[in-house]
Amino acid sequence: MTLTLTHFQALLLFALLISLAFAFLSKRTFGDRARYTLWSMLVFLTAALGIAWLMYFFQR
């Protein structure tokens, strides 16, 4: 079985799964975990898209 993902889909999935893992390991209640997941995912996406746009200025 193979999976085909675009770059952005892979980024979304990776950010979601890692954020969920951090939330499960660091928070105790469902609400805390949900909030932490959303926050962490937002930080992941913001950092990734920010770095991607920064690289625009250093293209070959």
Added chain:
Amino acid sequence: MHDSRHNSFLALLVGIAGWLVPGAGHVLLGMWSRGLGVFTIVAALAWTGLALRGRLFAFTTDDFFDLLGFLADCGAGSFFYFALQYNNGGPDVAHAAGDYGTRFFAASGVLNVLAAVDAYRLARGDEQDDDEAPAAAPDSATHAATAAPNSADADPASQLPAASGTSAGIQPMPANSPDAALDETRAPAPADAKEPPRE
């Protein structure tokens, strides 16, 4: 002394179980939601990595980064073993998806090690979890202080690393105090305090 060594051994077993089967360490401690969550997430990462036809690293000492990749993959425990048995046509080196797959699987291993260490620490009693109390009975000073917050044993300074200050004159502070987050564990220095002479 004997109980302490016994608990350390059990904690080590919990950590190893958590590494071999993701989430098993937390399940052994009775923390079902965390254990099942860890299992599901690590499995999802590993499966995605395989489905994207990521590369599984073999042991080598020729390339340091390949060795790091092997160690990260090993972190997935039994999932790494099953992944090696699973033939998905080899790694896809021609597309970015294959590279993403490599990262997904390595991330599953690193996260599983993180979870196993978390389970080990909980079993040892290095970390307190109020909602999902571990089944093991830790005997550290931290838990003695937690169990009897108003007794003489409940000196909050006993929970601090030795290098962080002195216990003299420290008053317990309510957890909901706005100053609780500050580092008030050091006793304030007297106004006329002098620095010790330097040698």
